[in-house]
Amino acid sequence: MEIIGELPATIDTLVSKILFYALILASVSTITMTFLELIKVLISWRLKYHKRRVEIWLANNDCLEExxxxxxxxxxxxxxxxxxxTDKMMGQIQAATNVAIDxxxxxxxxYYFLTKPPKSKAAAVETGGTGMSPVVNEPTDAEIWKDFISREPYFEGDKLTELDRQRATSDLQSATKARARIDHFVARKLDAFQTQAEYEWARKNQYWSVGAAAALIFVLLLNLKFPVLPAVVxxxxxxxxAPLAKDVVAALSGLRGKS
Structure with missing residues (x-):
């Protein structure tokens, strides 16, 4: 019973020690993140990252210019x-793609970049027919839509035969279906790019924050006369x-408050 009675005090002591070190790590994390954000602004890190990603994605200067x-x-x-x-940039790109398709x-x-068949044969089916027009000699959705939208429109005064009307109706239906598939395909293409860009950006920030926190801790330990090898570890x-320290501090502070 005496051991059980001493248990709350032991736990409180342990929590206090963990909280002490967690507060240090939280402070280190805050300092490093503040300096990283400052550096990112000063060197236009996000601007350069987005520019490089879009240039690699488009892989064509004329396409980038448009x-x-x-x-x-x-x-x-x-x-x-x-x-x-990234999300705001992609909103602007989405609006631009709509104009390019129109x-x-x-x-x-x-337009060619947005609608070109993907390398995967399975994914190419999404672009119309089999997606492999050179093989089956069928027009792709991109070709169907481009041909339709580029034609001279019919006017009320035009004399059309019944065959012309049927052909116009058929072309309209084909073009409408092609445009719907193109919109779907382009939307997925943009979503895929945004997912990759945001993932890579988050990873880079995570790596830099961990590295900067480790470097700061290493310098602090050396100033405290720690041996180099233990300091590195x-x-x-x-x-x-360090990035998790704030959550640890919040959890332990709540635990101590309840006790």
Whole structure:
């Protein structure tokens, strides 16, 4: 019974010690994140990252130029697009793709990039028919829509035969279906790019925050005359734990408050 009676005090002592070190790690995390955010602003890290990702994605300068014209009106204003958060940047790109699809002759490079069949044969089915038009000699959805939207429109005064009317109706139905599939395919293409970009951006930030926290802990330990090898080990684990320290502090503080 005496052991059980001493248990709350023992737990409280343990929590106090853990909380002490967690507060140190939380402070380290806050300091490193503050400096990282400052550095990212000073060197335009997000702008450079977005620009590099979009350039790799498009892989064509003419296509990039058309995208910039549709999003920020001129190539020289590219920074205004790339310096936005990823979701806002993708909103601008989505609006630009809609215009490019509506005017394929005006923006041929961007239209081709958005609608070109993917490398995977399975995914190519989504772009119309088998998606492998050179083999089966069938037009793709991109070709059907481009041909339809680029035609001269019919007017009420035009004299059309019944065959012309049937053909026009058939073409309209085919083009409508093609456009729907193109919209679906392009939306997935943009979503895939956004998912990859956001994942890579989050990972890079995580790696840099852990590395910076570990470096700061290592410097602090060296100033406290710690041997180099133990300092490296402690800095490594401390750097990994630093981003989680705030949650640990909040949980332990609540536990102590209840006790």
């Amino acid at each position: 995208l910039l014209i549709l999003t920020v009106a001129e190539v020289e204003s590219a920074d205004a697009l790339f310096d936005q958060p 005017f394929p002759k005006v923006y041929p490079n961007l 402690l800095a490594f684990f401390g750097g990994m734990m």
